[in-house]
Amino acid sequence: MDTDEFFRSTPEAIVEWSHLRPGEWVCQLWELDVELMEELRFGPLPSRPDLDVALSLTRLLHEDFVSRGTHHDERMNDEEVALAVKAHRAVLDRLGMETPKLPFRHHSGFFDYWRKNDMSGSWQARRDCIEELLGPTREALDELREIEYEQRFKNGPRGTFKNLIFAAVGPKPKIVLRDAVNNDVEIVQNADNCLVYSDPLPAHGLTWRQLVRWWQADRTPSADERTAADALYRHLYRSLDSLPEQTVLHTYCARYAEPDGFELPALIPQVYLHYDPYTRKSGAHSGALYRQRMDFLLLTPDRSRIVIEVDGAHHYGTKNKPDTKGRSTYTASPELYSEMVAEDRRLRLAGYEIYRFGGWELTRPNGSQIISDFFTELLARHKKPTP
Known part of the structure; x- marks a missing residue:
């Protein structure tokens, strides 16, 4: 599942200009699919296995927090990040997996966290912080997927293809x-x-x-x-x-x-x-x-x-x-x-x-x-x- 599937295009008539840093402006052409995130909180999607969704949500949060800590080109605002974190926890709970213990729940919280922990002068330190928090979850999900694939293929056709x-x-x-x-x-x-x-x-x-x-x-x-x-x-x-x-x-x-x-x-x-x-x-x-x-x-x-x-x-x-x-x-x-x-x-x-x-x-x-x-x-x- 691609992370783009968590977003939907913003109708041209309601496109807003979002302020990033002094002197920098960007036209926001997408928005988080809030209805999809809410749906994930209360149950699995009919067309997407929870394992696929969990991997993509982990990747989405990782990418967005790293973007916030480096180039400030994140795709979600504070409210959207908080909603994505809740959906992430719900999907992991359904898979019986431990949820990452994030010491913040949105981008503003991450900003305060890195200032208090001496990461203000280092993009790499912020990247390492996010990897430390979300990396174990990604690795556990990858391992679960490998187990699923092996189980699925074990029951596949016997023999090898010849012609x-x-x-x-x-x-x-x-x-x-x-x-x-x-x-x-x-x-x-x-x-x-x-x-x-x-x-x-x-x-x-x-x-x-x-x-x-x-x-x-x-x-x-x-x-x-x-x-x-x-x-x-x-x-x-x-x-x-x-x-x-x-x-x-x-x-x-x-x-x-x-x-x-x-x-x-x-x-x-x-x-x-x-x-x-x-x-x-x-x-x-x-x-x-x-x-x-x-x-x-x-x-x-x-x-x-x-x-x-x-x-x-x-x-x-x-x-x-x-x-x-x-x-x-x-x-x-x-x-x-x-x-x-x-x-x-x-x-x-x-x-x-x-x-x-x-x-x-x-x-x-x-x-x-x-x-x-x-x-x-x-x-x-x-x-x-x-x-």
């Missing part, structure tokens, strides 16, 4: 295990129809920009980034056969055109989860795997692997003979449904997150809005951790 085989257009690829010792796979048929990403996976997940640059180097080295992105998107779109899946891809990829949109996680369609040479149709091999491909995969900044499935009627029903008007219907199949949820359980136990959409809901007039709202919440949950 992605995805977005096949036309005949599907046939894959063999070329080297069982190194677990190397090879596409022996229809390799040109699909994409294979085998570059190292960055710690922040796989962004759209990263995927476009890979495509650019492999397919269109002379094209600029936007042209390469357009060509990649068109290939991804052609790999999808159903309207609901196309709606998901189109709705999500519209975000790439927004500011910093290329830094969003890439939505990867038709990803091979595993390759099963024993077809389920033969019935001769009880070990045949139910799901070979994932509809969509996101590799997010917090190291999560998120699977999104769009279910048509064939996922949970068997197709009947067409009626007299040529229309097809399906009969619900407990067997198909059981196979589907069993595979979901296996993936979840392996550390994946799975979200399912019914194809029917995505063909409704508000289908795109359903998808857009879902991704807004999902990306907020899996954003890049704040340092």
